[in-house]
Amino acid sequence: xxxxxxxxxxxxxxxxxxxxxxxxxxxxxxxxxxxxxxxxxxxxxxxxxxxxxxxxxxxxxxxxxxxxxxxxxxxxxxxxxxxxxxxxxxxxxxxxxxxxxxxxxxxxxxxxxxxxxxxxxxxxxxxxxxxxxxxxxxxxxxxxxxxxxxxxxxx
Amino acid sequence: xxxxxxxxxxxxxxxxxxxxxxxxxxxxxxxxxxxxxxxxxxxxxxxxxxxxxxxxxxxxxxxxxxxxxxxxxxxxxxxxxxxxxxxxxxxxxxxxxxxxxxxxxxxxxxxxxxxxxxxxxxxxxxxxxxxxxxxxxxxxxxxxxxxxxxxxxxxxxxxxxxxxxxxxxxxxxxxxxxxxxxxxxxxxxxxxxxxxxxxxxxx
Numbered sequence: 081x082x083x084x085x086x087x088x089x090x091x092x093x094x095x096x097x098x099x100x101x102x103x104x105x106x107x108x109x110x111x112x113x114x115x116x117x118x119x120x121x122x123x124x125x126x127x128x129x130x131x132x133x134x135x136x137x138x139x140x141x142x143x144x145x146x147x148x149x150x151x152x153x154x155x156x157x158x159x160x161x162x163x164x165x166x167x168x169x170x171x172x173x174x175x176x177x178x179x180x181x182x183x184x185x186x187x188x189x190x191x192x193x194x195x196x197x198x199x200x201x202x203x204x205x206x207x208x209x210x211x212x213x214x215x216x217x218x219x220x221x222x223x224x225x226x227x228x229x230x231x232x233x234x235x
Numbered sequence: 236x237x238x239x240x241x242x243x244x245x246x247x248x249x250x251x252x253x254x255x256x257x258x259x260x261x262x263x264x265x266x267x268x269x270x271x272x273x274x275x276x277x278x279x280x281x282x283x284x285x286x287x288x289x290x291x292x293x294x295x296x297x298x299x300x301x302x303x304x305x306x307x308x309x310x311x312x313x314x315x316x317x318x319x320x321x322x323x324x325x326x327x328x329x330x331x332x333x334x335x336x337x338x339x340x341x342x343x344x345x346x347x348x349x350x351x352x353x354x355x356x357x358x359x360x361x362x363x364x365x366x367x368x369x370x371x372x373x374x375x376x377x378x379x380x381x382x383x384x385x386x387x388x389x390x391x392x393x394x395x396x397x398x399x400x401x402x403x404x405x406x407x408x409x410x411x412x413x414x415x416x417x418x419x420x421x422x423x424x425x426x427x428x429x430x431x432x433x434x435x436x437x438x
Contacts, residue, residue: 138270146269151265
């Protein structure tokens with residue numbers, strides 16, 4: 081193997097990410113080649129420096145803040161429907177339906193004056209009939225309407 | 236099926252899906268992983284405040300999608316996938332790939348005096364002294380290279396695990412780590428050659 085191909089695999093070699101045969105081939109090459117050996121040492125130093133960087137403790141306050149911020153909102157999920165959601169929807173539907181019912185009732189009451197007209201007519205007719213029959217329609221509502229036979233003179 | 240049966244069925248499904256995904260489970264995972272996550276975030280971002288923001292954003296996303304976490308896999312691997320995405324998002328949002336020049340340090344940036352290596356300082360002392368140089372060198376890399384190298388060298392993850400975290404192939408991970416380490420070596424050789432060579436000799 082050439083130095084170029086060896087150097088391309090040096091990092092994988094240092095990380096143990098090559099097959100056994102490849103590892104042995106590279107180790108043999110490094111024993112014989114000073115240039116590649118130096119390259120391997122430098123790359124090993126980089127790896128070691130990164131691995132030994134000083135750890136920092138973020139502190140207890142940070143842990144508590146993390147818990148507060150990440151877990152504060154209610155956990156959303158892909159569940160079909162929560163019980164609370166079902167109840168809220170049912171309540172809202174009931175409210176809308178009851179309001180709609182009230183609306184309908186109001187609509188009826190508004191329509192009343194038009195419906196009162198036939199009643200008024202009926203009242204007028206019965207009053208006239210009563211008057212014709214000789215009853216006092218303004219003092220006593222109870223009277224008997226007598227069927228009056230048509231007079232001969234009217235013919 | 237009447238409404239009561241449907242509700243009971245929904246509740247049962249919810250209980251089944253919540254095994255290992257409860258609020259308490261999440262809190263437990265957070266307590267165990269937050270220090271490690273913070274340290275990775277610190278290496279990714281290069282400063283304390285941005286690291287705190289990144290960790291916070293990561294756990295917020297993690298909690299939101301906690302029901303999707305496969306409990307048979309390590310929590311940190313899943314968490315780092317979220318962190319990796321959140322980090323790239325944050326870098327893009329700021330519209331800058333943070334490139335710190337060591338030739339011309341930012342005003343107020345701490346200058347590190349590299350000691351005379353003839354006095355043969357030990358490895359630990361060199362690591363401490365070079366910490367800032369290493370961090371500055373990391374910040375010259377693209378987020379993809381930085382993440383791959385840090386997951387391998389700080390977290391000790393295997394290439395296939397990194398590929399899974401970064402949603403890419405093992406070949407790409409291998410290439411990123413190779414090029415990333417070579418970039419780091421070049422930067423360190425340029426900015427603190429004596430300390431770097433001294434450290435290499437100590438190994």
